[in-house]
Amino acid sequence: MFTVLDREPPTGEPVDPRPLPDGPLDVRLEGVRMRYAPAGPPVLDGIDLHLPAGRRIALVGASGVGKSTVVDLLLRLRDPQEGRVLVGGVDLRDIATDDLYRAVTGMTQDAHVFDATLQQNLLIARAEASEAELVDVLGRVGLADWVACLPDGLATGVGANGERMSGGQRQRLLLARALLADPRVLILDEPTAHLDPVTEAAVMRTILDVTRGRTVLLISHRTSGFDELDAVVELAGTADVTASGMPARRSAA
Numbered sequence: 001m002f003t004v005l006d007r008e009p010p011t012g013e014p015v016d017p018r019p020l021p022d023g024p025l026d027v028r029l030e031g032v033r034m035r036y037a038p039a040g041p042p043v044l045d046g047i048d049l050h051l052p053a054g055r056r057i058a059l060v061g062a063s064g065v066g067k068s069t070v071v072d073l074l075l076r077l078r079d080p081q082e083g084r085v086l087v088g089g090v091d092l093r094d095i096a097t098d099d100l101y102r103a104v105t106g107m108t109q110d111a112h113v114f115d116a117t118l119q120q121n122l123l124i125a126r127a128e129a130s131e132a133e134l135v136d137v138l139g140r141v142g143l144a145d146w147v148a149c150l151p152d153g154l155a156t157g158v159g160a161n162g163e164r165m166s167g168g169q170r171q172r173l174l175l176a177r178a179l180l181a182d183p184r185v186l187i188l189d190e191p192t193a194h195l196d197p198v199t200e201a202a203v204m205r206t207i208l209d210v211t212r213g214r215t216v217l218l219i220s221h222r223t224s225g226f227d228e229l230d231a232v233v234e235l236a237g238t239a240d241v242t243a244s245g246m247p248a249r250r251s252a253a
Contacts, residue, residue, distance in 0.1 A: 103183055192204055
């Protein structure tokens with residue numbers, strides 16, 4: 001543990017942080033190049049991506065093409081070696097971490113369900129949320145009826161990493177937690193991974209219903225089923241990728 005705690009963080013706090021503008025936020029990647037090792041191959045090589053405010057875009061492609069690296073950059077878990085990542089026109093390197101996470105958050109592949117109650121797992125997103133707000137957000141993701149039938153309701157324990165829940169219930173709980181945080185930019189990284197086809201379709205239907213009107217970047221290995229989104233960007237390699245946010249499919253080989 002001390003080895004991990006003593007490790008130098010991959011990103012730092014800005015000396016003179018800049019505030020984010022009010023209102024809906026757009027996202028831009030401009031000329032982004034990213035390598036995990038100095039002499040290694042580029043994971044992203046000159047990527048340009050625009051997610052307009054209030055639009056929903058899917059970034060799709062096979063494993064290993066850099067989709068999750070885009071998520072790391074947007075959450076500032078890494079900084080690009082070249083290029084810029086901007087939210088609301090402000091470079092992420094100029095935004096205080098707390099301000100960034102209040103504005104940009106979501107559901108990552110490694111999102112964890114803690115060995116605690118449903119209520120405690122939700123309150124991670126917003127500690128001051130009322131019980132009525134928790135019930136409301138569970139209703140939006142299709143879990144309210146299930147929770148109402150549980151003898152202990154919101155006080156029900158879910159087990160280690162949600163082992164007492166089905167795969168679909170676990171993913172919906174994580175989605176509810178992301179929605180409860182109410183970010184201005186919502187990132188969903190493979191939200192239906194490891195689900196059977198029927199459950200995957202049901203969870204995806206829920207996602208499409210509850211994200212209307214939000215600025216959303218949906219990362220997926222799927223390449224179809226996104227007709228209700230504003231654009232689908234297919235990342236097929238390290239070439240330039242640009243999304244306009246209009247109903248269209250763009251791809252890069």
